[in-house]
Amino acid sequence: MRKIDELRPLTAGQLLELWRETREAAEDPLERTVLCNARIAAACCFAGGEPVFEDEGSVLAALTGRQLERLLRQLSEAESDREGTGNPSFDQRRFEALREG
Secondary structure (H helix, E strand, O other), X not given: OOOOOEEOOOOHHHHHHHHHHHHHHOOOHHHHHHHHHHHHHHHHEEEOOEEOOOOHXXXXXHOOHHHHHHHHHXXXXXXXHHHOOOOOXXXXXXXXXXXXX
């Protein structure tokens, strides 16, 4: 995986725009999800102040699915830690069990 030294979170408006663009680019829900996640990673990952990835294609070429998932989780956790917006009573294990159940 390429070196990433900064994750810059997107605004809600930027996320919505990426989702809308991806919705139009892919009909299959799984494909939309992967493309949208790759677009988010491309927009958020920086090294030395420069974007690490040129676009979603370069993200998909460089990262495995697990690496992309881990990267987005780090971005989400970093944002929660920075703003203190995380729900202290949220139980990730319970959430995963309910989601899988």
